[in-house]
Amino acid sequence: xxxxxxxxxxxxxxxxxxxxxxxxxxxxxxxFLVVFPWLGPKLPFSHPTVHGRTAGAASMSxxxxxxxxxxxxxxxxxxxxxx
Amino acid sequence: MSTEGSxxxxxxxxxxxxxxxxxxxxxxxELLVTAGLVLLLFVAYELWxxxxxxxxxxxxxxxxxRQEWARGVTVKDPPVGSALAILxxxxxxxxxxxxxxxxxxxxxxxxxxxxxxxxxxPGQLGNFAIAGHRTTYLHPFYDINELQVGDPIVIQTRTTWxxxxxxxxxxxxxxxxxxxxxxxxxxxxxxxDQPDPGKPPTLRVLTLTSCNPRxxxxxxxxxxxxxxxRQPTSEGPPPALAGERLRGL
Numbered sequence: 001x002x003x004x005x006x007x008x009x010x011x012x013x014x015x016x017x018x019x020x021x022x023x024x025x026x027x028x029x030x031x032f033l034v035v036f037p038w039l040g041p042k043l044p045f046s047h048p049t050v051h052g053r054t055a056g057a058a059s060m061s062x063x064x065x066x067x068x069x070x071x072x073x074x075x076x077x078x079x080x081x082x083x
Numbered sequence: 084m085s086t087e088g089s090x091x092x093x094x095x096x097x098x099x100x101x102x103x104x105x106x107x108x109x110x111x112x113e114l115l116v117t118a119g120l121v122l123l124l125f126v127a128y129e130l131w132x133x134x135x136x137x138x139x140x141x142x143x144x145x146x147x148x149r150q151e152w153a154r155g156v157t158v159k160d161p162p163v164g165s166a167l168a169i170l171x172x173x174x175x176x177x178x179x180x181x182x183x184x185x186x187x188x189x190x191x192x193x194x195x196x197x198x199x200x201x202x203x204x205p206g207q208l209g210n211f212a213i214a215g216h217r218t219t220y221l222h223p224f225y226d227i228n229e230l231q232v233g234d235p236i237v238i239q240t241r242t243t244w245x246x247x248x249x250x251x252x253x254x255x256x257x258x259x260x261x262x263x264x265x266x267x268x269x270x271x272x273x274x275x276d277q278p279d280p281g282k283p284p285t286l287r288v289l290t291l292t293s294c295n296p297r298x299x300x301x302x303x304x305x306x307x308x309x310x311x312x313r314q315p316t317s318e319g320p321p322p323a324l325a326g327e328r329l330r331g332l
Binding site for chain 2: 001002028031032036039040041044045046047048049050051
């Protein structure tokens with residue numbers, strides 16, 4: 001795979017090396033700015049909130065907001081039946 | 084030599100091309116090595132890069148909060164994602180300081196510790212409940228398990244310093260530190276662990292929640308504290324912060 005890509009990079013050794021570095025750097029940037037931020041919250045490493053059994057960790061964010069806006073004194077997630 | 088001959092035999096077939104199974108094996112190997120490197124990158128992202136982005140967000144939040152305070156207006160119902168107070172916990176570091184944001188969604192907690200909407204505001208009767216990351220996003224509550232009975236937790240708002248102290252909550256089953264299941268929302272009730280959340284609170288409680296154990300979200304670690312003092316910001320930092328290096332004041 002990498003040999004195949006290497007053969008298709010244009011120019012001599014120097015040009016190939018340069019474009020390979022640019023390709024790898026572009027891939028890392030794509031991972032850090034797009035893929036990982038999307039992936040991170042979906043994995044079970046880092047969910048610091050308590051929430052009702054009916055609400056999944058991921059859906060908590062969407063559930064909590066509207067519930068609080070409509071009932072500021074007793075949000076849905078804090079109701080006894082969700083415990 | 085026979086070994087040389089066999090190597091030659093595998094390298095090319097009669098048409099002068101490598102056999103397909105060799106190309107397949109090598110590609111598979113390259114993909115696996117690549118996957119390993121991507122996983123290492125992901126670990127670096129989670130443990131290091133998320134801290135950089137949160138640090139950046141915190142600088143912006145603290146600056147915005149100071150501007151708001153300078154204007155002399157207290158926002159009664161802070162919008163989700165904006166800062167509402169400054170949190171200091173000397174036990175977690177002499178320079179430990181975070182802007183607490185309103186909201187506990189994924190996006191809110193990326194910016195810093197988040198206030199559970201609908202729970203009490205700082206100093207109010209009830210439960211001022213805050214969630215914060217343990218290992219990622221600048222891991223504000225990484226050492227939350229180090230908190231001991233009597234440790235101060237100081238909340239600064241525009242007008243007031245509120246000093247809470249870590250302790251069991253009297254009249255309830257809430258211990259100063261609890262390990263609970265992720266669905267145990269009772270820790271954030273106006274009266275912690277009180278089965279009837281409609282019962283009016285008589286105490287001013289602060290609750291911190293985070294993941295437990297570290298690098299896992301299997302449980303939640305919870306720390307409770309009670310309000311023990313308040314003083315106007317004009318009087319300077321409270322005794323609990325005496326001798327601390329107050330960053331960003």
